[in-house]
Amino acid sequence: MRVWLLRRLALCAPTLLGVTLVTFALSRMAPGGPFSGLLDPSEGKPLTREQLASIERTLGLDRSLPEQYLRWLDRFVRFDFGDSLAADRRPVRAKVLEAFQVSIGLQAAAVVLMYGVGVPLGVYCAARAGSRLERLLGGGLFLLHSVPVLLLGTLLIALFCTGRLASLPLLGLSTPGLRPANAWEAFVDLARHAVLPATCLALAHVAGITRYARAGVLEALHQPFIHAARARGLPERRLLARHALRNGILPTVTLFGSILPWLVGGSVAVETLFGIPGLGRLSIDSILGRDYPTVMALSVLVGTATMAGFLLTDVLYVLVRRRIELP
Amino acid sequence: MNMRAAIGSAAAIGAFVLLGVAPGCGEEGTGASTDPGATSQSAAALARTLHSNAFSEAGRRSLRGGSDEPPRDGGTMVQCITTDFGTLNNITRETANEETVCRTYLFPPLLDLEPDTLELVPLVAAARPEISPDRRRYTFTLRPGILWQRRTPAEPPVEVTTEDVLFSWRMISDPAVVKAARARLALGVVESVEAIDRYRFVVVTSRPYFRTELEFGFNFRLMPAHRCTREPAAFDQDPLGRAPIGYGPYALEEWKAGQYLAFVRNPDWFAADRLPYRFERLRIHVKCEIDQVPALFERGELLIGALNDCGRYEEMKRDPAWHQIATFHEYYLPLWLYVAWNQLQPQFADARVRRALTMLFPRELVRDQAYHGHAFVISGPWAVTAKEYDLTVAPLPFDPVAAKALLDEAGWIDGDGDGVRDRDGRPFRFVLKYVKTRAPAFTLGTVWFQEQLRRAGIEMELRPMEFLQLKDELRDHRFDAAMLAWGADPRDDDVYDRFHSEAIAEGSNYGSYRSEECDRLLAEFRAEFDEARRESIAHAIHRRLAEDQPWTFLFNPRSLVIVSTKLRNVKLHTLGARWFDWWCAE
Numbered sequence: 001m002r003v004w005l006l007r008r009l010a011l012c013a014p015t016l017l018g019v020t021l022v023t024f025a026l027s028r029m030a031p032g033g034p035f036s037g038l039l040d041p042s043e044g045k046p047l048t049r050e051q052l053a054s055i056e057r058t059l060g061l062d063r064s065l066p067e068q069y070l071r072w073l074d075r076f077v078r079f080d081f082g083d084s085l086a087a088d089r090r091p092v093r094a095k096v097l098e099a100f101q102v103s104i105g106l107q108a109a110a111v112v113l114m115y116g117v118g119v120p121l122g123v124y125c126a127a128r129a130g131s132r133l134e135r136l137l138g139g140g141l142f143l144l145h146s147v148p149v150l151l152l153g154t155l156l157i158a159l160f161c162t163g164r165l166a167s168l169p170l171l172g173l174s175t176p177g178l179r180p181a182n183a184w185e186a187f188v189d190l191a192r193h194a195v196l197p198a199t200c201l202a203l204a205h206v207a208g209i210t211r212y213a214r215a216g217v218l219e220a221l222h223q224p225f226i227h228a229a230r231a232r233g234l235p236e237r238r239l240l241a242r243h244a245l246r247n248g249i250l251p252t253v254t255l256f257g258s259i260l261p262w263l264v265g266g267s268v269a270v271e272t273l274f275g276i277p278g279l280g281r282l283s284i285d286s287i288l289g290r291d292y293p294t295v296m297a298l299s300v301l302v303g304t305a306t307m308a309g310f311l312l313t314d315v316l317y318v319l320v321r322r323r324i325e326l327p
Numbered sequence: 328m329n330m331r332a333a334i335g336s337a338a339a340i341g342a343f344v345l346l347g348v349a350p351g352c353g354e355e356g357t358g359a360s361t362d363p364g365a366t367s368q369s370a371a372a373l374a375r376t377l378h379s380n381a382f383s384e385a386g387r388r389s390l391r392g393g394s395d396e397p398p399r400d401g402g403t404m405v406q407c408i409t410t411d412f413g414t415l416n417n418i419t420r421e422t423a424n425e426e427t428v429c430r431t432y433l434f435p436p437l438l439d440l441e442p443d444t445l446e447l448v449p450l451v452a453a454a455r456p457e458i459s460p461d462r463r464r465y466t467f468t469l470r471p472g473i474l475w476q477r478r479t480p481a482e483p484p485v486e487v488t489t490e491d492v493l494f495s496w497r498m499i500s501d502p503a504v505v506k507a508a509r510a511r512l513a514l515g516v517v518e519s520v521e522a523i524d525r526y527r528f529v530v531v532t533s534r535p536y537f538r539t540e541l542e543f544g545f546n547f548r549l550m551p552a553h554r555c556t557r558e559p560a561a562f563d564q565d566p567l568g569r570a571p572i573g574y575g576p577y578a579l580e581e582w583k584a585g586q587y588l589a590f591v592r593n594p595d596w597f598a599a600d601r602l603p604y605r606f607e608r609l610r611i612h613v614k615c616e617i618d619q620v621p622a623l624f625e626r627g628e629l630l631i632g633a634l635n636d637c638g639r640y641e642e643m644k645r646d647p648a649w650h651q652i653a654t655f656h657e658y659y660l661p662l663w664l665y666v667a668w669n670q671l672q673p674q675f676a677d678a679r680v681r682r683a684l685t686m687l688f689p690r691e692l693v694r695d696q697a698y699h700g701h702a703f704v705i706s707g708p709w710a711v712t713a714k715e716y717d718l719t720v721a722p723l724p725f726d727p728v729a730a731k732a733l734l735d736e737a738g739w740i741d742g743d744g745d746g747v748r749d750r751d752g753r754p755f756r757f758v759l760k761y762v763k764t765r766a767p768a769f770t771l772g773t774v775w776f777q778e779q780l781r782r783a784g785i786e787m788e789l790r791p792m793e794f795l796q797l798k799d800e801l802r803d804h805r806f807d808a809a810m811l812a813w814g815a816d817p818r819d820d821d822v823y824d825r826f827h828s829e830a831i832a833e834g835s836n837y838g839s840y841r842s843e844e845c846d847r848l849l850a851e852f853r854a855e856f857d858e859a860r861r862e863s864i865a866h867a868i869h870r871r872l873a874e875d876q877p878w879t880f881l882f883n884p885r886s887l888v889i890v891s892t893k894l895r896n897v898k899l900h901t902l903g904a905r906w907f908d909w910w911c912a913e
Contacts, residue, residue, distance in 0.1 A: 032795025048833045055505050087413025087421045089506060089564045098584060154618075162622045170623060172586040176610055177403075275614055277411075277585020285411070290795060309658070 019303035110201035122213020143205035145196035216248030257313025264305035344652035402911035407615035410615030416568035433573030442900035462535035494552035661710035697767030707869035717866035757807035840877035
């Protein structure tokens with residue numbers, strides 16, 4: 001397994017390089033530039049071509065694209081992502097890290113929630129397969145899956161942030177001006193702010209998890225060893241939890257690998273709706289603002305997470321079912 | 328950022344561009360202005376109401392006086408905006424909202440605009456500048472005793488002096504300060520700044536220009552020389568950008584990245600007699616969705632907010648429950664929408680065709696149905712509240728029959744019977760480019776316009792696109808037609824850069840409009856220092872452009888604002904809802 005793992009890791013480097021190259025090319029091919037804002041037709045005197053060229057010279061944006069890419073690569077290997085081209089001109093690493101901390105916490109809470117709800121629901125559906133309640137649950141989950149996140153979030157806001165049931169905050173991750181006396185108070189405040197966005201994120205994916213868990217457990221329930229265990233008089237609950245779930249959880253576990261990039265990348269819709277300064281929002285802002293260094297850093301982050309996700313999927317696959325043979 | 332955007336933003340609300348541009352709601356009275364037969368007398372009456380911004384009966388009724396109660400200091404003013412702040416470095420700031428915060432709360436300008444008369448009044452300057460007879464030298468005197476904010480009370484007080492002025496000028500004029508490009512542009516006519524003593528300095532300009540006092544007085548950006556890095560290359564990354572030290576009515580207390588900015592009242596605020604700013608704290612939430620304004624307002628998390636959905640605004644106005652918590656205010660923004668025609672394309676080179684196209688745009692329908700009557704149909708390139716706008720020039724009416732006749736006259740007829748007009752074998756087809764926004768003129772207006780064109784035998788493709796992409800295409804004249812918004816100055820707006828033939832190569836004359844008469848008038852306008860004469864030249868320009876239709880002038884929308892009933896002394900000014908003397912009853 002070690003050799004296999006090393007081989008997989010070695011393959012990651014050229015893949016990541018390819019990702020950065022494609023991102024670099026695509027971001028530069030997009031029309032407009034980081035300073036096109038200074039050509040704003042709605043704001044009077046626009047920059048002349050000469051002035052624009054002077055700015056680009058200062059920032060090295062006038063060099064050839066291969067040269068710019070190599071310079072970026074040179075800094076990247078030293079883990080230096082440069083400074084943002086946005087108005088704040090802050091180091092990209094600090095900006096990305098700041099947003100990453102926000103996103104990862106929120107997305108992790110969502111993942112816990114989606115697995116916490118999805119897996120038991122899936123097991124329940126498998127155990128009651130074909131029943132009216134199971135069909136009803138399946139239909140409900142399908143409906144939930146079909147609802148766009150933005151609409152789901154708006155519904156949650158309408159339910160829990162306004163009107164009679166208004167009990168949860170609407171914006172941000174902390175109460176402005178609140179000086180928590182201790183860590184517990186701070187946690188409660190954070191949890192109150194995070195519960196709706198995390199629920200919104202989780203609900204959008206809970207149907208998928210449930211279906212995977214249901215299919216896996218249902219398949220396991222039809223295996224001969226389950227029939228044998230049942231014949232030995234093993235209680236149904238134990239049969240489900242110990243044997244069927246353990247064997248049927250594999251597809252659900254491997255699904256985690258594909259969730260990882262999403263986990264790292266943040267969610268534009270939810271972050272926008274709930275006013276959360278995470279990676280999703282940073283991504284869209286930096287793409288629209290042609291903030292090339294930030295776009296590149298984010299592509300490295302998400303690219304790494306995607307590869308790590310695939311790797312993790314394979315590793316988990318092996319760990320959960322050791323009988324799978326390595327190539 | 329220039330004066331134009333600055334005042335536009337100041338006008339929006341409490342000196343803020345709250346949640347983007349609210350396509351305001353024109354009342355019944357606005358319809359009168361579009362009557363082609365409007366007399367100069369009715370135009371004058373309309374001008375009076377427009378200029379006083381008191382045309383809204385609903386708004387006037389909803390104003391809450393505070394005369395019977397003594398003003399109360401304290402409380403927190405809460406606002407929200409759709410964008411985020413990158414920096415509060417007064418010199419390298421870029422967006423309209425950064426500008427508003429810097430200019431209004433942290434670094435007030437040398438000269439301010441009186442919110443009703445729009446006259447220049449001294450603020451950081453002790454008086455208006457002395458101007459040399461050749462109108463090239465402006466001597467400003469700083470008001471003594473203005474103190475930079477201190478991080479701790481133990482810090483010795485530091486006064487705002489000409490050292491700060493010279494330092495700031497050095498940073499603004501140095502090309503190494505990349506992000507100061509906007510500041511440099513706004514002061515393009517300034518050649519040098521020289522100190523006379525601790526409080527007096529002279530601004531020397533390259534040529535006489537009627538806007539110099541306004542532009543320098545309102546646009547010059549100060550930063551503390553004693554706290555900033557002196558290295559130009561490092562200036563736009565100075566940490567002061569995220570932890571600014573100003574001298575305005577508020578000081579930054581907390582910057583919660585991506586969430587909100589909290590400010591606390593500056594005890595050393597020097598102009599509290601005129602601009603009291605009674606709220607102890609100010610909080611601005613960033614990156615809010617405009618749709619969330621009603622919800623936030625209902626929860627009491629906002630005290631003032633702007634809406635862009637006219638229909639929703641009207642619904643709220645009709646709901647008695649909303650009147651318990653909010654008052655409703657409407658006023659014209661110094662902003663207007665237009666379609667630019669690229670006259671390098673053969674189909675748009677003929678003024679008759681451009682006039683026909685304007686007559687096919689159902690502007691009245693869009694105003695009444697999409698804006699719920701909350702926009703003013705315009706005929707020229709100024710904000711409708713500006714004195715330069717000639718209210719006697721009626722907009723071209725929506726008239727498909729007359730438009731078709733004009734197109735026939737220009738030689739665009741359907742020769743091959745395929746339903747599309749053509750001339751010299753070239754069919755009349757074009758692409759309308761615009762930035763995707765939710766303003767009614769862009770969502771519904773474009774589609775209704777397309778339908779009218781189709782009926783008249785013209786094919787128009789709609790192509791919404793990204794903001795930066797459209798900017799590049801405009802600069803390079805790579806478009807047929809483009810629909811845009813212009814943030815205008817409420818006073819002294821110089822349109823030279825938009826319509827003079829010199830501005831085709833390096834300016835905002837994207838449509839390549841050329842007119843000798845207009846060039847002459849535009850040059851006369853910017854050389855004229857007498858306000859009355861300049862106004863009359865502006866009216867002549869207006870008439871010329873209304874005749875030539877280089878752009879189809881569409882609407883001047885109104886801002887729709889809701890204000891909490893907890894607030895007192897709420898009033899509208901010509902510049903909109905500015906809350907410097909409002910106070911909170913609870």
